[in-house]
Amino acid sequence: MKLVVIKYNAGNIRSVSFxxxxxxxxxIISDAPEEIQSADKVIFPGVGEASxxxxxxxxxxxxxxxxxxxxxxxxxxxxxxxxxxxxxxNNTPCLGIFNETVKLFKSETLKVPxxxxxxxxxxxxxxxxxxxxxxxxxxxxxxxxxxxxxVAETNYGSPFSAALKKDNxxxxxxxxxxxxxxxxxxxxxxxxx
Amino acid sequence: MLxxxxxxxxxxxxxxxxxxxxxxxxxxxxxxxxxxxxxxxxGADELVFLDISATIEERKTFxxxxxxxxxxxxxxxxxxxxxxxxxDVAPLLDAGADKVSINSAAxxxxxxxxxxxxxxxxxxxxxxxxxxxxxxxxxVHTHGxxxxxxxxxxxxxxxxxxxxxxxxxxxxxxxxxxxSGFAIDPLSKLNQLLxxxxxxSGGAGxxxxxxxxxAIGKADAALAASxxxxxxxxxxxxxxxxxxxxxxxx
Numbered sequence: 001m002k003l004v005v006i007k008y009n010a011g012n013i014r015s016v017s018f019x020x021x022x023x024x025x026x027x028i029i030s031d032a033p034e035e036i037q038s039a040d041k042v043i044f045p046g047v048g049e050a051s052x053x054x055x056x057x058x059x060x061x062x063x064x065x066x067x068x069x070x071x072x073x074x075x076x077x078x079x080x081x082x083x084x085x086x087x088x089x090n091n092t093p094c095l096g097i098f099n100e101t102v103k104l105f106k107s108e109t110l111k112v113p114x115x116x117x118x119x120x121x122x123x124x125x126x127x128x129x130x131x132x133x134x135x136x137x138x139x140x141x142x143x144x145x146x147x148x149x150x151v152a153e154t155n156y157g158s159p160f161s162a163a164l165k166k167d168n169x170x171x172x173x174x175x176x177x178x179x180x181x182x183x184x185x186x187x188x189x190x191x192x193x
Numbered sequence: 194m195l196x197x198x199x200x201x202x203x204x205x206x207x208x209x210x211x212x213x214x215x216x217x218x219x220x221x222x223x224x225x226x227x228x229x230x231x232x233x234x235x236g237a238d239e240l241v242f243l244d245i246s247a248t249i250e251e252r253k254t255f256x257x258x259x260x261x262x263x264x265x266x267x268x269x270x271x272x273x274x275x276x277x278x279x280x281d282v283a284p285l286l287d288a289g290a291d292k293v294s295i296n297s298a299a300x301x302x303x304x305x306x307x308x309x310x311x312x313x314x315x316x317x318x319x320x321x322x323x324x325x326x327x328x329x330x331x332x333v334h335t336h337g338x339x340x341x342x343x344x345x346x347x348x349x350x351x352x353x354x355x356x357x358x359x360x361x362x363x364x365x366x367x368x369x370x371x372x373s374g375f376a377i378d379p380l381s382k383l384n385q386l387l388x389x390x391x392x393x394s395g396g397a398g399x400x401x402x403x404x405x406x407x408a409i410g411k412a413d414a415a416l417a418a419s420x421x422x423x424x425x426x427x428x429x430x431x432x433x434x435x436x437x438x439x440x441x442x443x
Contacts (some may be wrong), residue, residue, distance in 0.1 A: 012291075014263060015291070021264070113316055116195050116413070117196045137268070
């Protein structure tokens, strides 16, 4: 299997790489469209800010490449948010794979960012039921609301999308590469899908 | 529900874990990767590695250590110690650190917080504050707690948040190393004042201290070193105890 991790100005490429190494999985890190397009599976990581990251992807012409992928592709954290239609973070148009708006957590009582370990609920589809009520690590200030493509929820003030799935596109808001054993299960589920 | 975090802190000097009492009298407490992996297996929620090396030669050891930590440990970790510029941070994040903590350099140059937040994002930036109560005020100290500054705890924490820090790590120097419990009053005040998470540090001696810091101090996370390094409080036992007392714990 050829696994490609998309290289761009994301903060967690190193962490994702180490997590794959710990699983003894071969992969390459690349921003070359032909490498990404010829992969069997693609991981689209991400930590950072939406507008500068979208600009980077557009400059490298990676926005169309990602949008048109037909192979299983996993977006992580900002990667998942950028797969949506629009983000409230600096009012940024995104890739539009999921027809959703990414919203800022707004509350008098909640700390923002939502940072730490929170439980997965109503786990379904590509995520195994063994992950129900398991804790995974989140760091984010913006969230994807519940929608038709939500395959796991997490509650922070109210429920939001912890994971999505549409056709060949998989996405998680949390960081499987930093989520101990539960994270390993998530990565394996994608890699074995 | 978002859980409260238990964070073992490893002080690193020349590649080894050490921990003193009241910032002096260091004792060797082992290999950092081995210790960090053990904590991760036991259910620690995050780790902090603070470089307390004195020389530039020793510091070189630290950046290569960060990469090895990232390679072996599958929970988030923060690194800090001696960070004074944006240039210092990039190699640490590139090595795989999830967050960096800054302390003295931010007091000397508060714009550093803004610069780091702009360059890397607030979620990468932990503002560490060491403070001691003098008369009725909490005075912030720099350089490992040795030098008083003109900053006061509450106004400095608020300013740090406004400038873009993603978390505040508050160490009460009066409590640190005493094992007499965390400084609850300033912690609960910080919690009311701030909209970013607060990590409590200094004074952990028994399980009841952790219960108090979460239930009354309202801290989002609690950090400790020696009680974990010397196995006085096993992490699984601590988490079980907190869970039985209705503290949300992973």
